[in-house]
């Protein structure tokens with residue numbers, strides 16, 4: 197295990213800070229990284245609690261690469277890429293223990309995908325074979341020329357699901373699996389949608405699915421995101437208040453008035469911009485970066501100690517810090533300190549440059565890849581043009597969709613059609629499936645696009661009071677609220693019921 201821990205430590209990528217704008221991307225990276233550090237600690241604590249003889253038995257999960265067709269739907273293209281996966285067979289009961297598949301997406305996967313988390317806790321109980329598959333085009337699962345304008349076309353959720361079908365066959369052969377070994381898939385956020393869709397489109401391969409914080413309904417103009425942000429800022433369950441929401445809204449409307457006047461040198465100094473704001477592109481980034489701090493804090497509430505809604509509201513409602521505008525500068529400074537940023541990069545040109553970069557990085561969040569998927573499949577643009585939105589009006593649909601043509605040559609007019617197709621193809625938020633559990637936290641802005649009502653007795657929606665994005669996927673922790681514990685218990689009970697009903701087995 198010590199070997200394992202040190203091997204995993206080496207895997208921790210350095211945070212790539214200061215490489216271009218968009219605070220949300222930096223926040224995502226940070227949250228992913230600290231989730232992994234917590235999983236590492238969790239593993240270490242588990243290991244320490246083992247009896248001496250158990251301590252030696254730990255093994256490093258098997259990491260592998262296997263070849264996939266670049267295009268499952270056109271065999272005239274004989275290109276392939278190598279896809280990365282992990283297997284942990286330690287908990288598996290070989291005769292008929294199920295297979296738990298953890299699905300990747302949006303970024304690189306790591307060995308933790310088969311070592312810790314809600315699905316691993318369940319695997320321990322149900323004696324499952326744990327496997328995980330990194331999504332094509334993310335992490336190391338990509339050819340060196342994969343991100344070129346020509347080759348990025350083979351990145352799609354349909355290709356991703358076809359990869360999962362091939363992977364199913366590959367693992368089946370490797371581990372001599374039969375129909376007795378039932379598969380249950382897990383995923384959160386976009387991979388949560390993939391989890392539900394894999395069960396729906398491939399019911400002969402997958403027995404059941406858990407879809408956490410899965411925005412299964414594609415939407416071009418995702419106005420609901422900031423509606424939830426607004427509600428969460430006012431929600432006393434997480435330390436919000438109406439006063440807090442109002443203070444945030446006041447600060448941003450003051451900001452917008454200054455931005456509209458054109459002289460931005462005061463803003464540049466107060467919010468420590470790395471450069472002078474040049475034109476509407478930079479002003480949009482500036483407003484977006486500040487909004488990202490609020491949006492990221494809500495989306496990942498309680499993930500980062502100190503950077504949660506309660507703390508944000510403590511600052512935004514503290515009158516001794518001055519006007520709401522001044523309080524926003526304090527919030528910004530605090531964010532910069534946490535992230536170790538000397539200044540905030542508000543250059544729109546840098547953002548475009550970063551999105552156009554075809555350099556493959558085998559770790560972290562896939563910015564270019566994910567933006568491409570929003571243009572080609574999902575939309576999901578988090579805008580603030582509605583009356584009730586408490587953030588900056590500079591978060592427009594137009595500016596976000598413009599990037600589709602500027603970076604990928606996808607006409608903004610075609611994005612709505614792509615979004616419609618995605619919903620027609622998968623059934624939006626009323627998919628006709630069975631044995632799927634949709635889990636969402638009501639603080640999480642993404643829950644607005646998920647399945648929130650029970651569709652049938654075997655297509656179940658669980659809403660957790662007071663939790664944010666994918667909170668249920670973490671291993672159980674001391675401070676977890678009762679609502680979160682109950683939700684995990686319901687997932688466990690449902691899986692147990694489904695497994696026991698089809699093939700009685702003394703679990």
Ligand SMILES: *[C@@H]1O[C@H](CO)[C@@H](O)[C@H](O)[C@H]1NC(C)=O
Pocket residue numbers: 274
């Ligand atoms: C792939 O197809 C091209 C023609 O399109 C051919 O020249 C090449 O030999 C093929 N490669 C393999 C590995 O079959």
Ligand SMILES: *[C@@H]1O[C@H](CO)[C@@H](O)[C@H](O)[C@H]1NC(C)=O
Pocket residue numbers: 459460461462463
């Ligand atoms: C712009 O604003 C700054 C401070 O906010 C002020 O010092 C400066 O004189 C203004 N410049 C112009 C050209 O108005």
Ligand SMILES: *[C@@H]1O[C@H](CO)[C@@H](O)[C@H](O)[C@H]1NC(C)=O
Pocket residue numbers: 474475
């Ligand atoms: C400001 O932006 C314009 C085009 O939008 C560009 O031509 C100019 O070089 C930029 N100036 C600076 C100082 O970056």
Ligand SMILES: *[C@@H]1O[C@H](CO)[C@@H](O)[C@H](O)[C@H]1NC(C)=O
Pocket residue numbers: 510511514515516517
């Ligand atoms: C408000 O800000 C002041 C000045 O920084 C600080 O001393 C005080 O503790 C803050 N109050 C709260 C409730 O956080």
Ligand SMILES: *[C@@H]1O[C@H](CO)[C@@H](O)[C@H](O)[C@H]1NC(C)=O
Pocket residue numbers: 612613616
């Ligand atoms: C997309 O779907 C909406 C409603 O479902 C429809 O009003 C709209 O015309 C469609 N747009 C395109 C481009 O297909």
Ligand SMILES: *[C@@H]1O[C@H](CO)[C@@H](O)[C@H](O)[C@H]1NC(C)=O
Pocket residue numbers: 648649650656657658659686
């Ligand atoms: C769906 O049904 C389950 C019981 O099967 C229940 O626990 C859950 O609260 C229901 N969800 C909603 C949103 O009503």
Ligand SMILES: *[C@@H]1O[C@H](CO)[C@@H](O)[C@H](O)[C@H]1NC(C)=O
Pocket residue numbers: 433661662
């Ligand atoms: C969430 O829990 C709080 C208590 O912690 C309760 O006051 C509130 O009504 C609950 N909200 C919902 C939607 O059930």
